Amino acid sequence: ACKGTHPLDPSRSLKYCLxxxxxxxxxxxxxxxxxxxxxxxxxxxxNRLYDVTEGERESFLPEFISGDFxxxxxxxxxxxxxxxxxxxxxxxxxxxxxxxxxEVLQRKIEEKDLQVxxxxxxxxxxxxxxxxxxxxxxxxxxxxxTSLPVIIIQEESLVYLLQPGKxxxxxxxxxxxxxxxxxPVGQPCNQVTTTGLKWNLIQFFFSFMDRTFGIIxxxxxxxxxxxxxxxxxLTFQEK
Amino acid sequence: xxxxxxxxxPLLPSGSLKYCLxxxxxxxxxxxxxxxxxxxxxxxxxxxxNRLYDVTEGERESFLPEFISGDFxxxxxxxxxxxxxxxxxxxxxxxxxxxxxxxxxEVLQRKIEEKDLQVxxxxxxxxxxxxxxxxxxxxxxxxxxxxxTSLPVIIIQEESLVYLLQPGKxxxxxxxxxxxxxxxxxPVGQPCNQVTTTGLKWNLTHQTLSFGTLVSxxxxxxxxxxxxxxxxxxxxxxxxxxx
Numbered sequence: 001a002c003k004g005t006h007p008l009d010p011s012r013s014l015k016y017c018l019x020x021x022x023x024x025x026x027x028x029x030x031x032x033x034x035x036x037x038x039x040x041x042x043x044x045x046x047n048r049l050y051d052v053t054e055g056e057r058e059s060f061l062p063e064f065i066s067g068d069f070x071x072x073x074x075x076x077x078x079x080x081x082x083x084x085x086x087x088x089x090x091x092x093x094x095x096x097x098x099x100x101x102x103e104v105l106q107r108k109i110e111e112k113d114l115q116v117x118x119x120x121x122x123x124x125x126x127x128x129x130x131x132x133x134x135x136x137x138x139x140x141x142x143x144x145x146t147s148l149p150v151i152i153i154q155e156e157s158l159v160y161l162l163q164p165g166k167x168x169x170x171x172x173x174x175x176x177x178x179x180x181x182x183x184p185v186g187q188p189c190n191q192v193t194t195t196g197l198k199w200n201l202i203q204f205f206f207s208f209m210d211r212t213f214g215i216i217x218x219x220x221x222x223x224x225x226x227x228x229x230x231x232x233x234l235t236f237q238e239k
Numbered sequence: 240x241x242x243x244x245x246x247x248x249p250l251l252p253s254g255s256l257k258y259c260l261x262x263x264x265x266x267x268x269x270x271x272x273x274x275x276x277x278x279x280x281x282x283x284x285x286x287x288x289n290r291l292y293d294v295t296e297g298e299r300e301s302f303l304p305e306f307i308s309g310d311f312x313x314x315x316x317x318x319x320x321x322x323x324x325x326x327x328x329x330x331x332x333x334x335x336x337x338x339x340x341x342x343x344x345e346v347l348q349r350k351i352e353e354k355d356l357q358v359x360x361x362x363x364x365x366x367x368x369x370x371x372x373x374x375x376x377x378x379x380x381x382x383x384x385x386x387x388t389s390l391p392v393i394i395i396q397e398e399s400l401v402y403l404l405q406p407g408k409x410x411x412x413x414x415x416x417x418x419x420x421x422x423x424x425x426p427v428g429q430p431c432n433q434v435t436t437t438g439l440k441w442n443l444t445h446q447t448l449s450f451g452t453l454v455s456x457x458x459x460x461x462x463x464x465x466x467x468x469x470x471x472x473x474x475x476x477x478x479x480x481x482x
Contacts, residue, residue: 096456129367129399129477130423130456132374140451157371181372186450187429 015116017109019101020045020062021123021135022071023154025052029122033060037116038108042101043067045123050076058083066090066104067097096131098124099138099145106146118149125154135159136185171196245412246393246402247480249274249362257358259351261343262287262304263365263377264313265396267294270482271364275302279358280350284343285309287365292318300325308332308346309339338373340366341380341387348388360391367396378403378427382473398482404474411476413438414464419479424448424455424468431472438466448474 018036020029022044029052033039039062041049046065050073053060057079064086069077081087090100102119109116119142124135135152139161142150152159156177171180182192248256250270260278262271264286271294275281281304283291288307292315295302299321306328311319323329332342344361351358361384366377377394381403384392393402398419413422424434430449436442440459448454460466468474 125371126368127397128421128479129401130421130425130458133423133425133427133454133475133477134456137450137454137456155369159371179370179372181375183372183375185375185427 014118015114016118016120017105017114017116017148019098019105019119019121020049021098021121022048023123023126024048025122026153026155028153032120032122036120037114038063038105038112040101040105040108041065041067042097043069044071044097046072046076046080048123050079061085063108064088064104066101068093071097095141096134096138098135099141102138102142102145102150106148109146109148116148118151119146121150121152123154124152125157125159136161140186169196241408241410242405243410243412244360244391244402245415246400246476246478247413247415247417249277249360249393250417250480251415256360257356258360258362259347259356259358259390261340261347261361261363262291263340263363264290265365265368266290267364268395268397268482270395270480274362274364278362279356280305280347280354282343282347283307283309284339285311286313286339288314288318288322290365292321303327305350306330306346308343310335313339337383338376338380340377341383344380344384344387344392348390351388351390358390360393361388363392363394365396366394367399367401377401378475381475382428395480398479400478400480402476404468404470404476406471406473407469409468409470409476411438411466411468412464413460413466413478417481418460419481420459421456422458422460422466422476422478424458425475425477426450426454426472427475429472431470431474433469433471434474435469436467437461438463 015037017038018032020041022042025048041062049060049062050057061080061083062085065072065080066088068091069089077087088104090097090104092100105119125132136159139150139159143163149160248254249258250273252273257279259280260274262283264284267290283304291302291304292299303322303325304327307314307322308330310333311331319329330346332339332346334342347361367374378401381392381401385405391402393400422439426448430447432447433445434443434448435445438461440461441455446453468476
């Protein structure tokens with residue numbers, strides 16, 4: 001079962017690493033930064049960090065910046081290199097900067113023997129459509145890279161991939177917004193059961209056509225049979 | 240049978256493609272004005288009417304849709320009133336099992352048949368940004384579209400276009416000059432086990448595209464101006480638009 005604890009909740013003691021992708025940084029970034037046990041940027045994510053921390057850059061130095069460096073600006077790369085951030089080239093064109101950054105991150109976590117619970121990623125859910133899909137694709141590859149849950153947050157959306165099995169998502173931090181959903185990206189999910197949603201599911205196809213209206217707790221008669229990979233997301237409101 | 244399409248043909252200033260335009264609830268891009276005037280039928284899905292209203296301030300009477308449909312939980316009351324007064328049909332589609340976009344396509348197809356319109360494509364603006372669940376819902380509508388209309392449905396927002404390739408062979412003409420650098424093939428709904436392409440920088444030969452195995456993103460063109468794709472399952476084509 002997944003912890004489901006929300007990294008944005010200031011009162012929780014969740015330990016996490018932070019990955020910054022190449023998208024505008026949200027307000028929640030500052031709070032997330034200071035509580036993160038390890039911070040990294042994937043390529044152009046460093047540009048975003050550099051620009052949004054003007055005047056206080058020395059308080060926002062990532063442990064490393066990795067990527068094929070076709071996005072990071074030369075002056076940004078130089079700045080962080082001079083400040084002692086590790087600059088790690090990951091030129092492999094068969095994988096995205098995000099995927100490769102997770103690989104480097106996992107290596108660092110092991111080297112430093114860091115006890116962390118989650119990897120929080122900022123960005124990746126807006127901009128070029130192919131890159132949004134690439135972010136989702138990285139979530140599918142993440143279990144081969146790390147055993148830690150990987151979540152992605154951008155603006156008001158959070159995305160998290162549920163592996164086959166049973167999951168309990170605690171959505172009571174107070175930071176949850178109004179909407180949520182389950183998206184069978186990658187393949188149909190033929191046996192889905194939920195409780196706790198406004199419209200609980202007995203069967204769910206990509207066409208969104210088979211939603212079943214349900215009352216909370218009344219549909220827990222069936223065992224939780226999740227035979228496929230799903231994706232769920234919860235909104236949150238920034239404090 | 241091979242399907243041929245020039246995805247960016249609607250954007251050509253001199254193009255003769257006949258299309259309908261659907262506006263969803265996202266900021267409207269610059270290309271909207273060009274697309275509007277050449278469209279044979281224009282419609283807004285719910286909050287899409289807000290976007291149209293706001294961006295056409297001062298010249299709203301030149302941008303009146305044939306209809307606005309939806310469950311109307313997004314359209315502002317003054318916007319709805321304005322377009323109603325101006326003679327635009329306001330069509331309530333309250334069914335909560337389908338999105339405003341899906342229901343708008345249904346209404347659109349009905350209108351096309353009623354008016355016996357000869358059109359070649361449905362162009363949708365918006366739907367690829369904002370709330371993640373709504374982006375996915377837009378993609379989901381593309382899966383439902385073949386049950387609603389036989390017309391190809393494309394979605395454009397900012398620099399991205401998406402178009403769902405049904406199983407079979409496709410020729411995508413990418414030589415309008417409006418194509419940007421990147422393109423991709425995304426097996427959104429299920430693995431595509433036999434995918435073959437030509438015309439891309441990184442082509443596929445009877446390969447599997449699947450989340451967790453291989454997803455083609457940040458691909459590019461080989462310069463030939465034509466991309467051929469053969470797929471055994473529905474496969475989402477995405478490409479950059481030079482706006």
